[in-house]
Amino acid sequence: MRLLLVEDDTMLGDGVRAGLMQEGFTVDWVQDGASAQLAIQAETYSLIILDLGLPKLSGLDLLKQLRQSGNTIPVLILTARDTVADRVKGLDSGADDYLIKPFDLDELSARIRALLRRNTGRATPQVIHGNIMLDPAAHSVTSSGIPIELSTREFAVLQALLENSGRVMSREQLEQQLYGWNDEVESNAVEVHIHHLRKKLGTELIRTVRGVGYMVDKAKNV
Secondary structure, eight states: OOOEOOOHHHHHHHHHHHHHHHTEEEEESSSSHHHHHHHHHHSSOSEEEEEESSSSSOHHHHHHHHHHTTOOEEEEESSOOOSSSHHHHHHTTTSSEEEEEEEEHHHHHHHHHHHHHHTTTOOSSSEETTTTTETTTTEEETTTEEOOOOOHHHHHEEEHHHHHSSOOOHHHHHHHHHTTTTOOOOOOOHHHHHHHHHHHOOTTTEEETTTTEEEEEOOOOO
């Protein structure tokens, strides 16, 4: 999952970005509201982590602009503003969650997973598809109860395809989820990840739709 972190504190932003990347997220980081506007226009994100006290454009104004434009991307406010009035204002302006600094990185990660789960309409913490169970919190995958070792990006590809089962995802869409601004993307990277997933989970799970992309068919009701 690709996230946008909007935080002007250099030390905090660097620490949060590094911590979330260790959790398996792809994170782009900007330090002012105007840069966040440009990033949102240029890239596709699964969630935004938003500070309120930003230079050039405040986090609250950026949030209001997002919602007024019809953008429904989940937004988690991360701020030192801790009064009830501040929390109410942030949530009523369109935020989906509100976390006060200082905070625990494990709690931030859990809140992010909860928002992403809610956004995909999934009720359970795990993604279950037939005999495959993917656990985003534990970063683990099992097939018929047997643990399957996946690389970070193989895991991300599988999660994206399972959470969008029944829909074709193009190579470009998968690359958007896998790679941030500073990552080098080889031309056949997605194909290589798909090849490895098929070797580990069976050739029938991921279907190639020629000229379009890849998909996992919706699981059949038993």
